[in-house]
Amino acid sequence: MNDSLIVNKQEIPIFFIIGRPRSGTTLIRTLLDAHPNVIVPPEYPVIPDLIHRFGLHPRWTPKLKKEFLQAFKQPQTFEFWNYDYLQIDEQALLKDLDELPIDTPMTKVIKLFYLHSKSVFPKQEIQWIGDKNPVYALYTRLLMKWFPEAKFLFIIRDPRDNFVSMKKFDWEAPNSVIQAWRWKYITKMMFQLHQKYPERTFLFRYEDLASKPRNLFKKICNFLDIDDDENVFEFYRISGQENLGFIERETFLKYHESLTKPINTDTIGKWLYELQPNDIEILELVAGKWLERAGYQRRYTKKSIILPIKTSPFVIYSWLLYKLMLAGENIPYSLKVKLSRFLPSLARIYGKVVKLKK
DSSP, X not given: OOGGGOSSGGGXXXXXXXXXXXXSHHHHHHHHHTSTTEEOXXXXXXXXHHHXXXXXXXXXXXXXXXXXXXXXXXXXXXXXXXXXXXXXXXXXXHHHHHTOOTTOOHHHHHHHHHHTSOOSSOOXXXXXXXXXXXXXXXXXXXXXXXXXXXXXXXXXXXXXXXXXXXXXXXSSOOOHHHHHHHHHHHHHHHHHHHHHOTTTEEEEEHHHHXXXXXXXXXXXXXXXXXXXXXXXXXXXXXXXXXXXXXXXXXXXXXXXXXXXXXXXXXXXXXXXXXXXXXXXXXXXXXXXHHHHHTTOOOSOOSOOSHHHHXXXXXXXXXXXXXXXXXXXXXXXXXXXXXXXXXXXXXXXXXXXXXXXXX
């Protein structure tokens, strides 16, 4: 990125896009990255890992800078994303790192990497840095503490449609209880934080983004105090030719083919004809009151005695897993790395067990 487009690099504020995977986080990331005054790099969740490993206030010796750069390129905790997707201008980045004051806070150093990433959209003066990583949902309270000046965009999607979309991919267990519990956990957290920090958070639904995108985007621009640029809605014309940060075209189309088309409501309500009644009933039961609190109507209102008992093992499993992940921020870094490498295998084991039963 041209340095002339950046004023006071380390002071540029950051916002985070928080939500469950497959809930519209990539769509809102694309809209905002298409804005000339905003840059939102592709998904690359390294912040918790780096802060846990190096701390918030390291002393930036030449040796530590080199070690940090290597750690950023090869994160130990989150190994499923590719540094090359960011397409960072390393020459410009290294220049900034060389000139880094020894007492620069970690949060400001991380911003430099994002500012030097490449966007397929033309840029003017950068006023905001964005970070879209659904895995950060679990660490939202920590992010609010680490980045006290940051703002947060909270996006919610109907958990039944969310489950339809999640079932197509293999990075999370395709279990309706687990997915509904995770949806409830994150949704409850977002409502609580929005109530406590209304000036720092903007809470909205995917359905409103899809059905009235211009209306909602204007409100988001007001929240970020940037100009409302309607040209962002032409993003699909570029994404039809570019990969929006993904090097492999096949990967991009597998996960984000919808970005090659104008915003539409095609995926709203798919659960009505793609989910089995049992899954719908489970999703609504586990999501509980937060389903209606988020503005979604139940299909099943009759209370069941057996269903809560049948779903309880996976509810307990989900609760323990999230507690374990959060506890990882308070244990030695080397132990956290070992633990984090083990956790994804749980989903794979579950998937194999389900296939065997079939």
